[in-house]
Amino acid sequence: MRFIEEEDLLRFLTSDEVCTILPLFEGAVETSRITKSSFRNWVVQAYVERKSLAHSLNDTKTAVHQLHKIASAIVIVVIVVVSLLVMGLATSKVILVVTSQLLLAGFVFQNSCKTVFESIIFVFVMHPFDVGDRCVIDGVQMIVEEMNILSTVFLRFDSEKIYFPNSVLLTKPISNFRRSPDMADMIDFVIDFSTPLDTINNLKKAIQTYIEGKPKYWNQKHTVIVKEIENMNKLKMCLCVTHTMNHQILVKRICEKQSSFSS
Known part of the structure; x- marks a missing residue:
């Protein structure tokens, strides 16, 4: 059996549930059936998201455990002082x-205490990203690899690991692709x-x-504009279009962009 037909799904699900499920598989809406390749891609994507969620929960648990140690030390000191009194x-x-x-x-370790306090605020109050999120910091796209209470590890496009103190990240603007809504894209092209x-x-x-x-891939709202005239003999135009997803999955965004450009 090479396909899962819509009739096969209706044996176990309602029509509303089938309409919700089909858009999850590539090409299933147009053909009303799920191919083996689209099902495999969906399974891989689900595994990647589940793995990212597991890493995020594990790092959160680690950060909470470290915070628990700090709080326990403070409580022990207070108990000893009160007991002596x-x-x-x-x-x-x-x-x-x-x-x-x-x-x-306190005077000697004031900077350390300030760093710890700012890191706690950043991780537990602001919490601008989770493990696996694609972020932009200082103009560089990176994926969150690991989160600790004092630092965060990022993975750059060339697999280089970059360590950022959370107290430094607290002062920087952070762009998060995963938490963004459907994002726009611009495709430049030139005509005579x-x-x-x-x-x-006719081109429009x-x-x-x-x-x-x-x-499934593009929002219906789009614009085609003339940006500038090049060398007095070319029109540089731009297609502004909105994806039906954000840019968290970079490969998928590039494939859709290349597909539209080649078409």
Whole structure:
């Protein structure tokens, strides 16, 4: 059996559920059947997303465990001080010595305490990304590889690992593709300056027909504009179109863009 027909799905699911499932598989909406390749691609994508979710939960658990250690140490110190006060073992001279030592330690480690506090705010309050998210920081696209309470590990396009202190990330603008809605794209192309207006209008109609025929990949709203004149003999034009997805999966975005350009 090479295909899963719509009738096969209706044996186990309602028609509404089938209409929800079919768009998940490439080409299933147009043909009303699921091919072996599209089913394999869906399984691989589901595995990748599940793996990213597992890594995210594991890193969150690690960060919580580290925070629990810090909180436990603070609680132990408070309990010891209160116990000494209750039992009357802590005289005013002892309290003065302990307080002075704590103030000295606070002065020495104030930068470290500030870094830890800012990292906790970044990881647990702001939380701008999860493991597996594609982000842009300082103009560089990177994938979140690992999250800790003090630092985050990113993987660049060439598989180079980059370590960022969370206190530094707190001050930087971060673009997150996974959490973004359907994202737009621009395709530049050049035509001869002497191209007749009728030909340009026919080109716009052909682009509109193509986009309307691919509702799974492209949003119906699009524009074709003239950006500039090159060398006084060429028109540089731009097709502005919106995907039906964000740019988290870079390979899929590139394939759709190349497919539209070649068509």
